Amino acid sequence: MTTAAEKRSFDELTLGEGVKLEDLLDREALAEILGSAFDLFRMTLRIFSEDGRLLADAGREIELYTYLSGFRATRLAIDQMIGAVKAKLPGPEGRVTYRCATGAEYQIVTLEYDSRSMGRMILGPYLPAEAQGIAEALLALDPNLDRAKANELFLRLPRASEESVSKIAKHLSGMLELVLFAEHRALLTSNMHLASVRESFRDLEDKNQKLQVAYDRLKELDRLKSNFLATVSHELRTPLTSIIGYSEMLVEGLAGELSGEQREFVQTIREKGEQLLALIKGLLDLSKFESGTMSLRKNNAEVAKVVNEVVSTLQPGALKKEVRLEQAVEAGLPRLWADPERLRQVLLNLAENAIKFTPPGGRVTVSAALGSMDAQPPGDVGGMVLLGTKRTAVEFRVSDTGIGIPEAERDKVFDAFYQVDSSSTREQGGTGLGLSIVRRLVEGHDGTVRIESNQPTGTVFVVSIPVRRATIA
Ligand SMILES: Nc1ncnc2c1ncn2[C@@H]1O[C@H](COP(=O)(O)OP(=O)(O)OP(=O)(O)O)[C@@H](O)[C@H]1O
Ligand SMILES: [Mg+2]
Incomplete structure (x- = not known):
């Protein structure tokens, strides 16, 4: 069974019942074709769609009809006659000649394409070869009619033999068929394209x-x-x-x-x-952090105190490992709107790592100084970063002279459970959670953390925490 949609797309691809003459050829193109045929043959031409709508016509005003329409009885007769011509079907032969009340003739021809009737073309009125004058019966309808004038206008109609009108019709249908073929091909191509786009879209x-x-x-x-x-x-x-x-x-x-x-x-x-x-x-x-229930107890944290606590907590371990642990805090730093406990956790994690990954004889420094950072955290594209706005920040640096972190690993080490896969990392133990917590805590303070290389060896972790305007001295 085919669905309605499938049938429609099949009709679009073949010349299904749905496709009409007017779908393939627009009215302007039709009018142009008929116009040039009229210039050539001086024959009034009309094209009707399959359902009887006028699609295009070419020709001058027919003066005879205009004149006859001035009298009631002949007007009725002319109207009737035009209706009859329009209603006349070409029949199985695809062509019929119709003699009208004036004695002039019309030829009605089926427009065929792909063995299907697409509409009709009406040629005429024209005078058949034997026509001598306007039909008597018509003149008799109104005594006020000027017979001589009516006859003169009648004789102004183009004269053509049935055979030559047939030739014109044949010539025109052939031309239309060619144009329809080209248009049909274009329609098929675009429909096929559409169908394939639709298919990929569905996919x-x-x-x-x-x-x-x-x-x-x-x-x-x-x-x-x-x-x-x-x-x-x-x-x-x-x-x-x-x-x-x-x-x-x-x-x-x-x-x-x-x-x-x-x-x-x-x-x-x-x-x-x-x-x-x-x-x-x-x-x-x-x-x-993941459930969004981490709460930070922020208040005015004193930077020097936090750094000092971190260094004194880790000093025994550093001494034991023979790593020099130092601090350098710039004087007069503003207080930070931060959770001191969490800030300490950040620096502890970083300094702990630094000591862990620095061989004996090395040096670890925890420093804090006034600096600046982008007004909004990275990733906020619509924000102030584009404007290049900076805001004041306290910059913490935890630097070591240890094994360093390769450039390619610097983003990954912040992932939970990630450890740089080298034997030295494995030797040191740990689970790989420290830095992922550091990053989230720093972001919880609207700050940023990044990794730089230390010279000549080692790593520097830089944490920037913005200073609230009110706390800038
Ligand atoms: N200062 C550093 N020098 C060299 N490598 C480091 C440094 N800090 C971190 N790393 C690398 O980043 C990895 C992740 O660090 P992170 O603190 O998250 O985990 P960990 O220290 O291995 O374990 P945990 O902190 O959970 O005890 C480390 O395993 C190490 O490979
Ligand atoms: Mg760690």
Whole structure:
């Protein structure tokens, strides 16, 4: 079974029942063809569509008809006659001659294309070879008619033999058929093009729909994963805090003195517990970001204090690894509208990495200075970036002389669980969560973070946090 739409597109491709003469040829083109034929043959010509609508005509005003229309009875006769000519069908032969009330003749010819009738062409009125004068019966209709004048106007009609009119008709139909052929071909080509475009469009729509379904499903899975992560992390945290708490009590001898080895073992349990707790906190942070429930407790944070805390927290570890850890904070920095706890977390993560990926003998510096940044975070194309507007920012730099991060990896290291796949990274341990949390925390402060190379070796992480106008001194 074919659907209506399929049938329509089939009709468009072949010359189905739907296609009409006027679809293939516009009226102007038809009028032009008829006009030049009239100039050549002096024969009035009309073309009608299959359903009887006049599509084009060429010829002068017929003075005889104008004159006869001035009298009631002859006007009626002329109207009737014109109606009869229009209604006359050429029949199976495709051609018929019609003698009208005045004695003049018309020839009505079928316009054929592709073995199908596309409309009619009417040639005339013309005088057949034997016509001597206007029909008596018509003149008798009104006594006021000027017979001589009517006859004179009648004789002004072009004279042609039936044979030559047939030749003109044949010539014209042949020409129209050629034009129709060319137009039909153009129509077919454009319809085929349309059909193929439509087909690709349908295909695309189909694929789009499938993609949307897959996307929705992935989103749902992602949401489930975040929920799962959040619940599991939360549930792990409580027993873990107990494990750490009890091992601390054991180390402190609250349950009796421990032997040296026992103390060492319990100490290891405690350290690993702390590591696990840090990981769980990271996961919790990440799921909070994903569910949009991370809340920052912003107030006027003092930059020098935060940097100092970070450096003193990490100093013992750095000393142990023989990495020099230094700080350099510009004097007179404005306070930042930030969550100091989270700002500390950002710098801790960066400095921890810097120490981790710097071999002994190297140097890590945490610095803060006044700088500037684009008025809006990157990605906001419609915003102020285009205007090149800058705003004041505090620029934190955590630089190290370590192994460095290759250019191609600099975007990826901010993805959760991503670690540069080199043996040195693997040796250092870690889960690859630190930087993904850093980036989200920085963005939560409308800031940006980027990676630069240190000279001659190492990495610099640059964090810019905008300064609220009111806090600029
Ligand atoms: N200062 C650095 N120098 C060289 N490579 C670095 C530096 N900081 C980060 N990286 C690379 O980026 C990766 C991702 O860092 P990220 O802090 O996210 O994870 P991690 O330190 O491996 O684990 P975690 O922070 O979760 O303990 C690191 O594994 C390392 O390959
Ligand atoms: Mg890290």
